[in-house]
Amino acid sequence: MTDYSGLKQQLEQRLADLLDRAEVIEDDLRHPLDADFGEQAIDLADDEALEGVDDVLRAEIGQVRNALLRIENGTYGTCANCGKPIAEARLQARPIATRCIECAA
Structure with a gap:
């Protein structure tokens, strides 16, 4: 069995x-909307972008946990897929x- 302790530490x-x-993004998304409609539109557009970033982060969190x-x-x-060993260099480059x-x- 190969020792993956270094990669495990990197993954952790x-x-x-x-x-x-992700927590910072979620905190940003929880803020109340401004009373000004113009500011609300800007906030909602920003929130939409943040939600996209959060989705990507959540997907990577799942991959790292796996x-x-x-x-x-x-x-x-x-x-x-094939059951063969994944090259160490590949795991170093892409631990997930x-x-x-x-x-x-």
Whole structure:
């Protein structure tokens, strides 16, 4: 079994960073609307953009959590498609990878 402790630590740090960023966005989205209709329009447009960013963050949070789960259950580093090992260089470049480079292509 390969030692993924370094990658696990990177993934845990990435997860913490993503959760912090998502919390800031959620706090921004919870603000009450301004009484001025012009400001409301601007706020709503900003909120729409923030919701898009939040969606991307939430998707990555899920991928990082899944990678950490795969480390815990011993399936990390194995291609979910063909079952072959995922190259260490690929995991270093993309720690959330679930497929080897051949299957990902």
